[in-house]
Amino acid sequence: xxxTVSNVRKTFGTTVALDINQFVIxxxxxxxxxxxxxxxxxxxxxxxxxxxxxxSGEATMSGDIDGNMVSYVTSKCExxxxxxxxxxxxxxxxxxxxxxxxxxxxxxxxxxxREVIDQRLMKFEHFMNGEVLNHNKLIRDLSAGNQQKVGIxxxxxxxxxxxxLDEPFNFLDxxxxxxxxxxxxxxxxxxxxxxxxxSHNLTHTIDxxxxxxxxxxxxxxxxxxxxxxxxxxxxxxxFRGEVIDTPVASVEINxxxxxxxxxxxxxxxxxxxxxxxx
Amino acid sequence: xxxxxxYRLVARNQRLATRRHPMFSKGKFMKIFIxxxxxFWAAYLIFFGVLFGTVLKxxxxxxxxxxxxxxxxxxxVDFFARFMAQETPAQEIKPYKLLPIPQKSLINIFLVRMxxxxxxxxxxxxxxxxxxxxxxEDWGFMGFIGFLLGWWLMFVINAYWYLLWRTLINRKSVFxxxxxxxxxxxxxxxxxxxxxxxxxxxxxxxxxxxxxxxKWWSFLSIIAIAVVMFFVNQRIQLASIYREISRETTxxxxxxxxxxxxxxxxxxxxxxxLEIKSIRRNKVVRSQFYIGIFYTLLLCLLLAFTNIYDxxxxxxxxxxxxxxxxxxxxxxxxxxSEGNYMDLLMSRRESALxxxxxxxxxxxxxxxxxxxxxxxxxxxxxxxLLDIAGSMFFTSGCIFPFLFxxxxxxxxxxxxxxxxxxxxxxxxxxxxxIMSFAALFLPMFIMYGLVVAFGDNKVGAPLVMLIxxxxxxxxxxxxxxxxxxxxxxxxxxxxEGFRSTRxx
Numbered sequence: 001x002x003x004t005v006s007n008v009r010k011t012f013g014t015t016v017a018l019d020i021n022q023f024v025i026x027x028x029x030x031x032x033x034x035x036x037x038x039x040x041x042x043x044x045x046x047x048x049x050x051x052x053x054x055x056s057g058e059a060t061m062s063g064d065i066d067g068n069m070v071s072y073v074t075s076k077c078e079x080x081x082x083x084x085x086x087x088x089x090x091x092x093x094x095x096x097x098x099x100x101x102x103x104x105x106x107x108x109x110x111x112x113x114r115e116v117i118d119q120r121l122m123k124f125e126h127f128m129n130g131e132v133l134n135h136n137k138l139i140r141d142l143s144a145g146n147q148q149k150v151g152i153x154x155x156x157x158x159x160x161x162x163x164x165l166d167e168p169f170n171f172l173d174x175x176x177x178x179x180x181x182x183x184x185x186x187x188x189x190x191x192x193x194x195x196x197x198x199s200h201n202l203t204h205t206i207d208x209x210x211x212x213x214x215x216x217x218x219x220x221x222x223x224x225x226x227x228x229x230x231x232x233x234x235x236x237x238x239f240r241g242e243v244i245d246t247p248v249a250s251v252e253i254n255x256x257x258x259x260x261x262x263x264x265x266x267x268x269x270x271x272x273x274x275x276x277x278x
Numbered sequence: 279x280x281x282x283x284x285y286r287l288v289a290r291n292q293r294l295a296t297r298r299h300p301m302f303s304k305g306k307f308m309k310i311f312i313x314x315x316x317x318f319w320a321a322y323l324i325f326f327g328v329l330f331g332t333v334l335k336x337x338x339x340x341x342x343x344x345x346x347x348x349x350x351x352x353x354x355v356d357f358f359a360r361f362m363a364q365e366t367p368a369q370e371i372k373p374y375k376l377l378p379i380p381q382k383s384l385i386n387i388f389l390v391r392m393x394x395x396x397x398x399x400x401x402x403x404x405x406x407x408x409x410x411x412x413x414x415e416d417w418g419f420m421g422f423i424g425f426l427l428g429w430w431l432m433f434v435i436n437a438y439w440y441l442l443w444r445t446l447i448n449r450k451s452v453f454x455x456x457x458x459x460x461x462x463x464x465x466x467x468x469x470x471x472x473x474x475x476x477x478x479x480x481x482x483x484x485x486x487x488x489x490x491x492x493k494w495w496s497f498l499s500i501i502a503i504a505v506v507m508f509f510v511n512q513r514i515q516l517a518s519i520y521r522e523i524s525r526e527t528t529x530x531x532x533x534x535x536x537x538x539x540x541x542x543x544x545x546x547x548x549x550x551x552l553e554i555k556s557i558r559r560n561k562v563v564r565s566q567f568y569i570g571i572f573y574t575l576l577l578c579l580l581l582a583f584t585n586i587y588d589x590x591x592x593x594x595x596x597x598x599x600x601x602x603x604x605x606x607x608x609x610x611x612x613x614x615s616e617g618n619y620m621d622l623l624m625s626r627r628e629s630a631l632x633x634x635x636x637x638x639x640x641x642x643x644x645x646x647x648x649x650x651x652x653x654x655x656x657x658x659x660x661x662x663l664l665d666i667a668g669s670m671f672f673t674s675g676c677i678f679p680f681l682f683x684x685x686x687x688x689x690x691x692x693x694x695x696x697x698x699x700x701x702x703x704x705x706x707x708x709x710x711x712i713m714s715f716a717a718l719f720l721p722m723f724i725m726y727g728l729v730v731a732f733g734d735n736k737v738g739a740p741l742v743m744l745i746x747x748x749x750x751x752x753x754x755x756x757x758x759x760x761x762x763x764x765x766x767x768x769x770x771x772x773x774e775g776f777r778s779t780r781x782x
Contacts, residue, residue: 091621101534136533
């Protein structure tokens with residue numbers, strides 16, 4: 001499932017929260033969105049999921065669903081919801097349900113039987129680590145980490161072709177962080193689903209993502225493929241506050257049109273394929 | 279930081295908290311609405327002040343003696359009115375806990391401010407016009423000032439008494455009963471037990487006279503009580519800070535009710551299950567539901583076992599609200615509890631529509647309760663079955679569609695487990711306020727209009743209501759979908775509202 005974000009601009013008062021000319025995420029990409037607080041990561045996710053109205057622009061999901069080529073602008077219909085899963089924050093949790101009730105509720109609203117839900121939950125056994133199911137506890141009484149697990153699992157229960165997770169490593173203990181990394185990587189490999197995650201944890205993000213996009217002040221600064229040799233060094237350098245002197249044009253990514261800004265020169269190329277700049 | 283600087287800091291923060299209350303941030307309308315509400319109550323109290331000051335003059339007892347004699351009743355009303363607004367210092371002190379400020383000083387400041395709060399002067403809207411009319415002519419201007427000062431001290435004591443109780447019920451809910459018991463005992467033994475010797479009437483009359491005459495013992499005794507209450511509160515509040523700060527909600531083990539009979543209704547059944555669980559597990563939703571059921575039962579029992587509905591107006595009123603009051607109470611906040619997980623609903627196809635349908639069915643099912651109780655007066659030949667059926671279907675087919683319109687406009691998240699009267703749940707949009715008032719009064723006027731229009735024809739009005747109701751009920755898929763479409767059209771605005779008013 002491809003995702004295209006076109007001409008999206010969002011302002012809050014006088015602050016520009018997001019300004020993306022063209023951003024394409026291809027089917028099967030496991031994309032990690034990194035950036036400091038206020039970069040616009042959650043805003044981007046909300047706009048993609050039609051939970052927030054952009055000042056302009058739209059997000060389009062397109063691809064093959066059951067042998068049919070489809071293309072849906074997310075703000076104009078609800079069809080895309082059938083193959084999308086998302087967890088951004090606890091606004092996605094019904095906290096007066098137990099985790100089991102919540103999962104069955106999600107299942108029911110997606111037309112999935114209880115038995116199938118039970119089977120799918122088995123895949124998450126290691127991730128849940130015996131702390132989520134069969135405790136007869138309401139979600140609101142779970143720890144933040146376990147609430148996070150419930151939210152992530154809930155987003156994946158309908159085997160989505162498009163999965164969007166905001167800060168999935170937050171609140172999780174180290175074992176669960178490793179478990180969710182494995183789950184996301186495997187899910188991406190097995191299903192070819194497009195996965196978008198945002199994170200402040202650079203190590204985990206770089207470990208599992210096939211693409212890393214650096215978002216800052218609402219603008220996409222860099223878009224790296226995993227193969228890019230200096231990926232870790234450059235991202236580290238950026239967050240240390242150093243100027244990345246690699247020309248934008250040398251970033252090795254494929255067929256993507258983005259607003260590109262070189263922090264060194266302040267040079268912005270709107271909607272250009274960086275590889276074409278070489 | 280000395281005590282005066284600290285006082286100024288706390289005062290400033292409290293002023294900011296009031297000014298930045300979410301209700302004010304709802305825009306001009308809500309500000310004007312709040313001011314109008316205050317103005318309404320002020321005018322109401324002034325009116326009664328003037329009225330009592332004039333009418334009671336013709337009484338054999340002096341008007342101020344009469345009012346002083348009924349002091350307890352003013353204090354009782356004042357006490358329960360405080361439930362709406364006054365918080366405990368232990369709750370307010372949290373943000374200051376880690377600052378290098380002596381806690382005792384902080385508590386003292388909060389308590390002093392509680393005594394000096396403007397709310398304690400609220401009854402002056404009544405007492406000033408009343409006092410001007412009655413007191414100076416007998417006791418001069420100073421008598422009037424003494425009267426006001428004495429009453430103000432009584433309200434300060436009331437504030438501390440309320441605070442004590444409010445803190446105690448945070449520890450154990452059973453303390454809720456304390457004022458009820460005390461007031462019941464005082465009213466019974468002080469006023470009702472022996473009508474020839476209403477000792478409490480004369481005791482407070484005597485105290486009030488003391489205020490007017492500036493008797494040292496009256497002020498001294500009241501100030502002594504206020505000081506004692508101050509220090510008792512100080513101790514209790516200090517002990518409560520740690521409880522407030524270290525308060526952990528004990529994780530409730532719940533029994534998973536599968537309610538498998540709902541499975542056959544598919545997604546709607548799932549949302550019905552959600553509705554039932556929401557009532558069972560969320561304090562605020564549960565309270566609203568119980569209040570609705572309480573009033574439904576009260577009105578139904580009035581209908582079944584009394585004759586207060588002998589005139590046309592009361593008949594219309596009780597009949598309609600027997601059926602509509604539960605829905606009116608719960609549906610006024612439609613979608614507000616769902617605001618807590620609106621993002622989830624909006625990320626699933628048509629889930630909000632399924633939710634609306636489930637809510638409609640749930641409220642329709644709840645109409646069975648008043649219908650069954652209403653059969654009693656039918657069997658007693660006080661009403662016809664048509665009257666009852668007309669009211670019931672008018673509710674499901676005309677009143678509910680009206681109330682469900684609020685799903686389009688409501689955009690304030692309710693904190694599901696805050697107390698119903700908690701500040702965070704005292705918010706609403708302009709439309710919510712207008713629609714709530716309309717929902718409360720419009721059906722009654724429509725029905726009353728029909729009754730008047732048909733005059734002696736006892737069948738006409740309920741028949742029209744039945745037909746209108748049946749049409750509205752049968753068309754529920756259409757109007758619910760229409761509401762859903764309009765809900766989607768306003769989704770961004772609403773979701774922003776839900777998010778900004780969500781607890782975390």
